[in-house]
Amino acid sequence: MSAMGRVLIANRGEIACRIIDSCQRMGLIAIAVYAEPDRHARHVRLADQALGIGPALARDSYLNIDAIIQAARDSQADAIHPGYGFLAENADFAQAVIDAGLVFIGPHPETIRTMGSKAKAKALLGPEGVPLIPGFHGDASSDEALIDAAQALGMPLMVKAAAGGGGKGMRIVKDPEEIADHLQAARREAQAAFGDDRLILERYLNRPRHIEAQILGDMHGRVIHLYERDCSSQRRHQKVIEEAPASRLDPNLRQALLDAAVQAGQAVGYVGAGTVEFLVDEDSASFYFLEMNTRLQVEHPVTELITGFDLVEWQLKIAMGEALPAQETVLPPTGHAFEARVYAEDPARGFLPATGTIRAVHWPADVRIDSGIDAGDAVGIDYDPLLAKVIVHGPDRASALEKLQRALATCWIDGVTTNLGFLSALAADPMMVAGTVDTGHLDRALANQLAPDARLDNTAAMIGASLWAQYEQRRLHQRLGANPWAASTGWRASLPSMGQTWWVASLDQPDQPPTAIALLDHGQGARVERDSDQSDGHEAGRVYPIEWHALHWTESSYHTLVEISLSIDHHTIDAMAHLHPRGHVEWVSGGQRYRVAIQQQWLGREDQIEATGAITAPMPGQVTALHARVGQTVQTGELLALMEAMKMELSIRAPIDGTVAAVHVRVADRVDAAAALINIDPADNDS
DSSP states (O other): OOOOOEEEEOOOHHHHHHHHHHHHHTTOEEEEEEEGGGTTOHHHHHSSEEEEEEOSSGGGTTTOHHHHHHHHHHTTOSEEEOOSSTTTTOHHHHHHHHHTTOEESSSOHHHHHHHHBHHHHHHHHTTTTOOBOSEEOOSOOOHHHHHHHHHHHOSSEEEEESBOOTTTTOEEEOOGGGHHHHHHHHHHHHHHHHSOOOEEEEEOOSSOEEEEEEEEEOTTSOEEEEEEEEEEEEETTEEEEEEESOSSOOHHHHHHHHHHHHHHHHHTTOOEEEEEEEEEETTTTEEEEEEEEOSOOTTHHHHHHHHOOOHHHHHHHHHTTOOOOOGGGSOOOOSEEEEEEEESEEGGGTTEEOOEEOOEEEOOTTSEEEESOOTTOEEOSSSOOEEEEEEEEESSHHHHHHHHHHHHHHOEEESSOOSHHHHHHHHTOHHHHHTOOOTTHHHHHTTTTTSOOOHHHHHHHHHHHHHHHHHHHHHHHHOOOOOTTOSTTSSOTTOOOOOOEEEEEESSOTTSOOEEEEEOGGGSEEEEEOOTTOOSSSOTTOEEEEEEEEEEEEEOSSOEEEEEEEEETTEEEEEEEEEETTTEEEEEETTEEEEEEEESOOOOOOOOOOOOSEEEOSSSEEEEEEOOOTTOEEOTTOEEEEEEETTEEEEEEOSSSEEEEEEOOOTTOEEOTTOEEEEEEEOOTTO
């Protein structure tokens, strides 16, 4: 067995924290590395030792093989764990680790190289009897060859990066006229993500499920599986909520899929933890090999909860030469598990990455949280926006999903916009509840089932925020310690007359003017006044009777969580209210999350500004391409520039017809949100 006492983790964020935890529980010294923006990050604080490896750009730090190897030497590490992302599936990195006399905690470099190429993987596994999706997997991947192959295969098709995964470099092509544009976009994204712009083509399956099998392989030739996960809940090929085991899966198909996964691992002499991914076409009761990830997966915790295996611990044990148990000794799955990925992103703005400083964070106490953040941490533009994972386990699927819904409702992060509201809506979605989600469901459902209906709940949130603001004001002025939610029939507690009006703005609808909430004496009612253009089904100026019942109350120095039963206009709503001193309230009800902010005074707002040619950055990021030049005539929708932040590419297009009057940026410039990019003089439509 290999001697291994000091492990360097060549990663950051929540996965680095996760690996540190297992290392320290096993008595191993955990060594962190960090780029300059991560100098004070959570993984650095948790590690036994930490070394800087370079500036913010990943290619100069977390993707810098020489810097990481040098850090391992400087810290006297015995082994390197790559986590996932960055260099985790880079065969050259694995070989460099071995050449440096260190243990690479993962498969052999040649395994990574073979399975990291979708084309090579399919060429190897096809003859082994693993089912493959019809497509073009050849080495010739010029645009001309791919266009010819696409015409032969027919539409719809999936363009995919030959190297890597995670939805990067992937495009669905339904129109033959668009194939060239999709190829170029996929190449750019694949090159940026993997340093390899080769592509393959596959037949696009209409509504498949994404089912993957977890495998482990040791140095003694044994490969076992730890059952499967359903990762069909995806937005633009990025997984959002995962579960294990897969529900509604034919037992014979399940066993054949697990057998194929083990067969794939044996075919490449797999060592370590890996995942074999399949698409399941339930219409034809068939499954097809998708790809193999030669690393730990983001969603590995759900497998841990149903099997009792600590996958990181087993990665370390395998690297030290320990043998795996026989497959027949692995117990069947126990219960059901879900994982939801919490991202720093704004669903209301097309899921654009969000930045900021975490002011406070609250996680539920009775679930597993794999987190990369604490209060005070900064979320920047340089890396993946994954903040944490909420993981639950229950005796069956229904109880586990109910536990996830409650857990998401009680999560709270202040200081940066997150997708928690979107996750709450998805966990309550009827298709999620029924277990009928396919890989395209989220993209189809975003405009309907998952779109919040803000009417009554948003009004209640505004009234509740006003009550809270009034209470805080009274408490500050009179040092009252009374609990405003505790009374069974409204706001009593012998407070003075409550005739004050509060202006409340919806943070989810920033373009809407604030609403005036006038609280009546003793909280017996509230009058809601709205701008004449606002309409959410409530009459302007009407008095609504209100009644509160506090079911649970927890308070910290920054955040208060109240579980409430609210009656407004004789309609009862059960909700979670997240309250904090800055006058903000997050209101979670019925799978939706509403955010409102108190404004003591409202000075009015200018009329809606007409569309102009002043183009500003919609998010912080880096300019990666610039097509606009001064004097150029452009039309509405024309591509003028490309930006990138958190591995996401954003197209900057002309908002009006006109002539480019000024270009304020250059390629490689890093810009803040709302920074001036381009100015366009409007076209003279009267000429």
